[in-house]
Amino acid sequence: MTNELQPIEPQEAKEWYLENRRGELADATYRAHKYRLSPFIEWCNTEGGVTNMNDLSGRHFHRYKKWRREKGDCNKVTMATQLSTLKVFIAFCESIDAVRSGLSDYIDPPTMKNKEDVNDDYVDAETAQTIIEYQRKFNYSQREHVIFELLWHTGMRNGALRAIDLDDYDTEKRTLEVHHRPDEDTPLKNGKAGERVVSLKPNVNQIVADYIDHHRFSKVDEFGREPLLTTRQGRISKTSIRSNCYRTTRPCDYGLDCPHDREPEDCDAASSYHAASKCPSSHASHSLRKGAITHARRSDVPIEAVSERMDVSADVLKKHYDKRTKEQQMKNRRGYFDNI
Secondary structure, three states: OOOOOOOOHHHHHHHHHHHHOOOOOOOHHHHHHHHHHHHHHHHHOOOOOOOHHHHHOHHHHHHHHHHHHHHHHOOOHHHHHHHHHHHHHHHHHHOOOOOOOHHHOOOOOOOOOOOOOOOOOOHHHHHHHHHHHHHHHOOOOHHHHHHHHHHHHHHOOOOHHHHHHHHHHHOOOEEEEOOHHHHEEEOOOOHHHHOOOEEEEHHHHHHHHHHHHOOOOOOOOOOOOEEEEEEEOEEOHHHHHHHHHHHHOOOEEEEEEEEOOHHHOOOHHHHHOHHHHOOOOOHHHHHHHHHHHHHHHOOOHHHHHHHHHHHHOHHHHHHHOOOOHHHHHEEEEEEEEHOO
16 A cells, blocks of 8 residues: 555545445435535635645644534534544545545544433534434334424424314415414413414425325314324323434434444333433433524524514523524624624
């Protein structure tokens, strides 16, 4: 093997790596590797100024980690999985004379402790998108898929999602009506003030329609109402929605390697239907709500619109749900003031 490095651009090196791994990785894992490497390639092309992999050094990885942290959309689990994949990628680059030998040793993913609270109690946009892509490919329009899509897209509470009936869904208008019906076992946390009409994106609307056509159990509750989300017993419970979320958000459930170095066959959280919450990386439905609200605010959606759609006051939103850094808040405000 030659010791002379061969010039190659970061994007091309990534394509070489993915092509090399295509035959040995499961489809979901292949897609996960492709997704995890995207931020590094983005950094090389923008902040890093790296146009030739030959130029990479240990200092570049230090700067890249700092950049990922400052963006504010990367929790410890995400950082660990992305850096682990980056380490494997750089090791591959060593084998094709794209970087100097031993460079992968400079990449040190965070060590994950078995019971460490790594999620800050909310689902970040990157993780949500990875789960959505996996669900759309491998679990399309099943109940768990619909629950995750609706909670992430609408930011509603699981009680509000549970309360929706078939008649509250309009496939033509792409809307869900949320009603307070305390006498029929579907109250809203904020009562009548929480009633609203929520719009759906076309692709989310289609997923809901396909769920109704192909996977929904046809059930009527004790009040003669037809719930949108059903189990074999009838209207889905809030506990069941929460459990669905725990299962869906386990990394091993959406094609990623375990960030906690567990083997699925030896892990209760992976093998037991009812123990998914024991996974340190799993999330309850409320974490999706926090993540959805944070994502909306980071995307510069006005606070009034977030408040009305997701049924949360501006004060409560700022105090409990908005996970943006001070710098992110400044960047979101900047556009409103630069031209006045």
